Amino acid sequence: MRDEAKKLIELERKKGKKIGFTSGAFDILHSGHVTYLEEAKKRCDFLVVGVNSDSSIKRYKDPDRPINSENDRLKVVNSLRSVDYAFIFDETNNNKNIEELKPDFYFKAGDYSKSGLSSAPLVESYGGKVELLPFLEGRSTTGIVEKILYGGKTEVKLEAAPILFLDRDGTLIEHIEYLHEPERVKIIDGAFEAVKRFQDVGYRIAIVTNQAGIGLGYFSKEDFFATNRVLFKKCKEIGVRISKIYYSTSGVPHQCNYSKPNPDMILKGLLELNGIKERSIMVGDSLVDIEAGKNAGLKRIVCVGDKRFSEHNDVEYLESLADLNP
Numbered sequence: 001m002r003d004e005a006k007k008l009i010e011l012e013r014k015k016g017k018k019i020g021f022t023s024g025a026f027d028i029l030h031s032g033h034v035t036y037l038e039e040a041k042k043r044c045d046f047l048v049v050g051v052n053s054d055s056s057i058k059r060y061k062d063p064d065r066p067i068n069s070e071n072d073r074l075k076v077v078n079s080l081r082s083v084d085y086a087f088i089f090d091e092t093n094n095n096k097n098i099e100e101l102k103p104d105f106y107f108k109a110g111d112y113s114k115s116g117l118s119s120a121p122l123v124e125s126y127g128g129k130v131e132l133l134p135f136l137e138g139r140s141t142t143g144i145v146e147k148i149l150y151g152g153k154t155e156v157k158l159e160a161a162p163i164l165f166l167d168r169d170g171t172l173i174e175h176i177e178y179l180h181e182p183e184r185v186k187i188i189d190g191a192f193e194a195v196k197r198f199q200d201v202g203y204r205i206a207i208v209t210n211q212a213g214i215g216l217g218y219f220s221k222e223d224f225f226a227t228n229r230v231l232f233k234k235c236k237e238i239g240v241r242i243s244k245i246y247y248s249t250s251g252v253p254h255q256c257n258y259s260k261p262n263p264d265m266i267l268k269g270l271l272e273l274n275g276i277k278e279r280s281i282m283v284g285d286s287l288v289d290i291e292a293g294k295n296a297g298l299k300r301i302v303c304v305g306d307k308r309f310s311e312h313n314d315v316e317y318l319e320s321l322a323d324l325n326p
C-alpha cells in the first residue's frame with residue numbers, strides 16, 4: 001500500500017501539488033483526530049496518512065491495543081474528507097515512510113517537539129518542512145476508554161496511598177547512555193521483586209525519569225515508549241502495576257523546571273495519584289534523583305554500586321534510610 005501511495009504522489013507532483021504526510025494509530029477516531037487532519041489538509045494539496053498496523057501499535061504503545069483492527073481503522077481514516085489517501089505501515093517510526101514518499105510537509109501534533117522527531121532530519125535533508133499542528137487538549141483514545149470503564153466518570157478519585165517514585169535507568173534497568181533500543185534493555189536483578197514488596201504493603205508505583213535524548217534529537221518518544229514495553233513485560237511477570245511514568249524530554253535538564261533535580265514530576269505524581277507525601281519515597285541511583293526527592297520533601301533511598309535497595313526485604317527498614325541519605 002505504501003507503493004501505491006508513492007505512485008499517487010508522483011502523479012500529484014506532476015500536477016504541481018504539494019504533498020503532506022502524517023501518521024498515527026487512529027484507534028478510536030475522535031474530534032482531536034478530525035481537527036488535526038483538517039488543519040494538515042489546509043497546509044497542503046494532497047494529504048497522505050500512514051496508519052500504524054496492529055503489530056506496530058502492540059510494540060510501541062500497549063500489548064492490549066489497538067481496540068479496532070488495522071483494516072477497520074484504515075477504512076475510517078480513508079472516509080474522511082480531509083484525507084486523500086491512507087495506507088497501513090508496520091514500522092514504529094516514520095523514517096521509512098519519509099524516505100520512500102518524500103513529502104513536502106511532514107505533520108505532527110503539537111505535543112511533540114521538532115528536536116524529538118527522528119524523522120525530522122530526513123525531511124529537511126531533501127528540502128521538506130516539518131510542521132507541528134495544534135492538538136486539542138482532553139481528547140484521546142485512552143481518555144475515551146477510561147470514561148467507558150468508569151461508567152461515564154471523567155475522573156476517578158483514588159484512595160490516598162504512599163507512592164514509591166522510581167528512577168528508571170540505573171535503578172530498574174542497567175544504565176546505557178541515551179538508551180532507545182528495546183533489545184539493549186537489561187532489567188537489574190531483583191529490582192522489580194523489591195518494588196513488588198512495596199506494592200504488597202500498599203504503595204503505588206510511579207517512574208520519574210529524565211530523557212534528555214528526546215530533546216536532543218537522539219531518539220524519539222516512540223523509541224522511549226518501545227523501551228518501556230520491556231519494563232511492562234517484566235511488571236506483568238512479577239505482578240507489579242506501574243500507575244504512571246512521568247518523563248522530561250528537555251535536552252538541558254538543569255534549565256527545565258520539569259526535569260530532575262526539580263521536584264515537579266514528583267509533585268505532579270503526588271497530586272494525580274493522591275499520594276501520602278509523608279510516607280512516599282524517591283528511589284534512584286544518582287545525586288540528581290536524591291536531590292529531586294529532597295526538593296519534593298520525600299524520604300530517599302539511593303542505589304549505589306552493589307548496595308541496591310532490592311537486597312533489603314524489610315520495607316520499614318528501607319523507609320528509615322531517609323536520614324542516612326545525602
